[in-house]
Amino acid sequence: MHSVKTHAEGCVLTVGNFDGVHLGHRALIERLVERAASKGCPAVVFTFDPPPLKILQPDRVRPPLTWNTRRESLLKSIGVDRVEFYPTTRELLSLSAEEFFRSVLIERFGVKGMVEGPNFRFGRDRLGDVETLRTLCDAASVGLDVLVPQSLGGTMVSSTQIRQWIQEGEIGLANRCLVEPYRLIGRVEHGAGRGRTLGFPTANLESIPVLVPQHGVYAAKVCTEGGIFGTPVALHIGPNPTFGEEATKVEAHLIGYSGDLYGQEIELQIIDRVRTVRKFESKDALLAQLSTDIATVLQLVK
Numbered sequence: 146m147h148s149v150k151t152h153a154e155g156c157v158l159t160v161g162n163f164d165g166v167h168l169g170h171r172a173l174i175e176r177l178v179e180r181a182a183s184k185g186c187p188a189v190v191f192t193f194d195p196p197p198l199k200i201l202q203p204d205r206v207r208p209p210l211t212w213n214t215r216r217e218s219l220l221k222s223i224g225v226d227r228v229e230f231y232p233t234t235r236e237l238l239s240l241s242a243e244e245f246f247r248s249v250l251i252e253r254f255g256v257k258g259m260v261e262g263p264n265f266r267f268g269r270d271r272l273g274d275v276e277t278l279r280t281l282c283d284a285a286s287v288g289l290d291v292l293v294p295q296s297l298g299g300t301m302v303s304s305t306q307i308r309q310w311i312q313e314g315e316i317g318l319a320n321r322c323l324v325e326p327y328r329l330i331g332r333v334e335h336g337a338g339r340g341r342t343l344g345f346p347t348a349n350l351e352s353i354p355v356l357v358p359q360h361g362v363y364a365a366k367v368c369t370e371g372g373i374f375g376t377p378v379a380l381h382i383g384p385n386p387t388f389g390e391e392a393t394k395v396e397a398h399l400i401g402y403s404g405d406l407y408g409q410e411i412e413l414q415i416i417d418r419v420r421t422v423r424k425f426e427s428k429d430a431l432l433a434q435l436s437t438d439i440a441t442v443l444q445l446v447k
Contacts, residue, residue, distance in 0.1 A: 155255035156189040156227075157181035157288075160267060162304070163192055165210035166219040166324045169262070169295040169302040176290055177260045178224040184257050187226035191254070192216075194230035197238055208356040210304060210311070212330060219324055229254075242273025246281045258288040265291075297322055314359030317417045326414045328368060329353055331395060333406040345435050347381070347396035348406050350413075357395060358382055362419045362438050364445035367399065368412040376402050377446040378413055379438050386424035387431050400439055416445050 157180045163170050174190070181188035194213065199206045211219065217228045231237070231249075240248065245268050250256045259282060267273040275291050282289040295302045302322045310319040311327060320326045329350070336349030360383030367376040379398040384391045397413060399406075419441050425431040 155184075155257045156187045157184060157258035157260065158189045158191055158250065158254055158256045159260045160191045160250075160265070161261070162196060163190060163216060163220060165304045165307050166216060166223075167295075167302050167304065167307060167322045168297065168324070170220075171223055171324055172295050173260055173262060173292050174220065174223045174225055176292060180258045180260060180288065180290065181226070186257055188224065189254065190220050190225050190228045191231055191250075192228065193233040195233055197233055200233055200235060200238065207308075208354065210308060210327070210356055212354050215328065215330070223324065239269055242268025242277050243281065244268070245273075246278070246285075251285060251287075256287055258290075260290045260292065262294060263291055264294075308356060311356055311358050314361045314418050314421075316358060316363060316415050320416070326416060327358075328412055328414050329355060329357065329365075329395070330410060330412045332410050333408065335407065336394065336396065345379075345398050345432075345439075346403065347398045348411065350395040350397060350411070353395060357393075358415065358418075360384070360393070360422045362422070364416040364419055364442040365397070365413045366416065366446045368414045369410070373399060373402060373404075373406075373411070376400065377442050379419070379435070379442045380413060380415065381422070383422040386422070387428075398435075398439070400442065419445075 157177055159173060159177050174188070177190075178188045196206070196209075213230060220228050237245075237249075250259075259278065261275060261278065263275055265275050265278065267278070279289055279291075281287075300306060307319045307322055310316070316327055331350030331353040333348045334351045336347065363380040363382065365378040365380045367373045367378060377400045379400060381394070381396045381398070383393055385394070397411070419438055425434060
């Protein structure tokens with residue numbers, strides 16, 4: 146994703162993280178595509194890889210809401226022609242706003258127009274803002290659109306707000322603001338195998354690169370292509386207090402599936418939270434609850 150080339154044909158471009166790809170992003174991208182069509186050039190998203198914070202303050206980096214290929218797929222589904230994952234270096238981050246605009250956006254991308262949100266910041270120490278950008282665009286005869294933030298039910302749509310909801314287990318609220326429901330991806334590794342002995346085999350997911358929701362049981366479905374696509378999933382996130390386990394695990398029970406998934410990477414779309422994690426007094430009580438959970442999942446996953 147780091148094969149950055151000079152694009153002589155020019156483009157209409159937006160710069161940002163676009164983590165999560167939410168309704169605010171969609172409004173911005175729709176304007177971007179409209180402006181690009183009017184100028185007869187590509188609509189391009191410029192994003193940093195890795196995020197600048199990973200270089201500047203690595204101890205503050207949190208898991209993203211989307212991985213790169215997922216983010217690219219979502220942005221292209223809205224109409225973007227190209228997503229540039231620009232290699233982030235200390236040299237790049239040391240450029241002033243004016244240097245970044247001239248040497249990267251003008252000279253490398255031949256930018257003909259830009260679309261940004263009102264809180265856009267750029268350049269060394271994030272000293273450039275939308276007024277800085279407007280001045281630079283005016284001087285270079287580059288059109289600039291600044292969009293107002295989107296809101297839903299009186300709440301401003303932002304990656305920060307969506308992250309908070311996911312951390313609280315409010316997947317339903319988060320999904321209302323995302324272009325598509327939230328997804329996890331992970332590799333199936335060997336677990337304790339207890340689910341299979343209980344009659345509810347689970348795929349133990351590890352190496353998950355995105356934010357894992359609050360502990361709970363969730364309704365989900367498989368989005369991995371192949372024979373398991375669309376399979377309903379009862380997803381358990383958290384410890385297993387009934388058996389005295391304190392470690393957080395991400396375990397997916399693929400309803401009606403009994404094949405071998407070890408070593409495979411699977412992608413899950415999370416629909417909503419079914420319940421919190423709790424300790425059961427007996428194995429029979431746990432089994433009764435698991436049956437209820439599966440019935441609820443089947444109602445939620447269409």
